[in-house]
Amino acid sequence: MPHLIVEYSRNLDGFPEARALEELxxxxxxxxxxxxxxxxxxxxxxxxxxxxxTVGAGRAFVHAQLRLLAGRTPEAKQDLSGRIADVxxxxxxxxxxxxxxxxxxxxxMDRPSYVKExx
Amino acid sequence: MPHLIVEYSRNLDGFPEARALEELxxxxxxxxxxxxxxxxxxxxxxxxxxxxxTVGAGRAFVHAQLRLLAGRTPEAKQDLSGRIADVxxxxxxxxxxxxxxxxxxxxxMDRPSYVKExx
Amino acid sequence: MPHLIVEYSRNLDGFPEARALEELxxxxxxxxxxxxxxxxxxxxxxxxxxxxxTVGAGRAFVHAQLRLLAGRTPEAKQDLSGRIADVxxxxxxxxxxxxxxxxxxxxxMDRPSYVKExx
Numbered sequence: 001m002p003h004l005i006v007e008y009s010r011n012l013d014g015f016p017e018a019r020a021l022e023e024l025x026x027x028x029x030x031x032x033x034x035x036x037x038x039x040x041x042x043x044x045x046x047x048x049x050x051x052x053x054t055v056g057a058g059r060a061f062v063h064a065q066l067r068l069l070a071g072r073t074p075e076a077k078q079d080l081s082g083r084i085a086d087v088x089x090x091x092x093x094x095x096x097x098x099x100x101x102x103x104x105x106x107x108x109m110d111r112p113s114y115v116k117e118x119x
Numbered sequence: 120m121p122h123l124i125v126e127y128s129r130n131l132d133g134f135p136e137a138r139a140l141e142e143l144x145x146x147x148x149x150x151x152x153x154x155x156x157x158x159x160x161x162x163x164x165x166x167x168x169x170x171x172x173t174v175g176a177g178r179a180f181v182h183a184q185l186r187l188l189a190g191r192t193p194e195a196k197q198d199l200s201g202r203i204a205d206v207x208x209x210x211x212x213x214x215x216x217x218x219x220x221x222x223x224x225x226x227x228m229d230r231p232s233y234v235k236e237x238x
Numbered sequence: 239m240p241h242l243i244v245e246y247s248r249n250l251d252g253f254p255e256a257r258a259l260e261e262l263x264x265x266x267x268x269x270x271x272x273x274x275x276x277x278x279x280x281x282x283x284x285x286x287x288x289x290x291x292t293v294g295a296g297r298a299f300v301h302a303q304l305r306l307l308a309g310r311t312p313e314a315k316q317d318l319s320g321r322i323a324d325v326x327x328x329x330x331x332x333x334x335x336x337x338x339x340x341x342x343x344x345x346x347m348d349r350p351s352y353v354k355e356x357x
Binding site: 141155 | 289301330
């Protein structure tokens with residue numbers, strides 16, 4: 001059931017999306033929180049038009065959001081964001097002269113109203 | 120005030136976006152939870168770069184997120200996610216050999232800090 | 239640490255994204271809630287495929303979402319959404335004959351599981 005959305009700013013040229021999707025999904029689905037690997041739906045979103053702070057250039061970001069049904073312990077959530085950060089820290093390009101920020105967020109989804117089906 | 124965001128993976132070729140927007144908005148605005156049909160702002164987002172689980176191909180997803188001001192009952196939220204699922208179940212393409220996952224999520228938006236205006 | 243995501247519908251032609259990013263970041267980072275201007279990561283998302291309510295044309299929207307770590311007071315959140323609305327009210331195009339809706343949402347991010355690093 002979880003959704004993983006990774007956004008990054010356009011100045012991170014050559015972001016290895018395919019490899020990152022593979023490694024992120026491997027890392028997250030290895031968690032005991034996930035019952036079935038097929039439940040994890042991950043995607044990349046490229047931020048074409050962006051600004052970090054009040055300075056127009058020389059800054060980049062990559063941000064991951066993992067949305068999963070509410071009810072996990074704080075420890076389980078920290079473990080999951082750590083798994084995601086480990087992969088992104090390794091694979092995110094670091095262009096010379098650019099300050100790159102990495103962030104990972106865990107979001108609880110409302111469980112009673114969630115719909116999930118295989119068509 | 121609600122926002123409806125529907126994402127789907129690129130391998131769902133021919134997704135009838137225009138028709139789905141029409142039918143989704145009809146279904147959601149018919150709910151007694153919505154005071155004014157014009158309040159519902161819906162959009163599609165195409166996930167170009169994605170992976171479902173640890174297998175690189177043969178899987179697709181469509182995911183809808185309805186964001187509305189906090190305060191609805193659990194029953195009202197379930198009714199809303201059900202309305203959305205009904206439309207997407209009917210209109211989502213089912214390419215042969217592809218496992219398609221459908222999910223619908225309801226998100227509460229913070230009411231006191233919400234700004235809403237017509238310009 | 240905050241993330242600002244601004245979406246707008248394609249019929250708002252000529253949206254001055256670069257100027258808006260500059261003014262939004264100036265307005266938000268002037269808040270006492272932000273320790274470091276470099277923490278604010280803002281981006282625009284264009285909604286290409288959208289529908290407002292049950293009428294197919296003549297309606298547009300711009301929606302901003304500010305995601306920041308939980309713990310702010312309701313007053314601080316209202317101040318932040320007000321700062322964002324002030325900029326967007328001024329800069330959003332108003333095509334003749336189009337009803338334009340502006341909305342701003344503040345989202346609390348889970349603090350214990352949040353990861354934040356500079357690479």
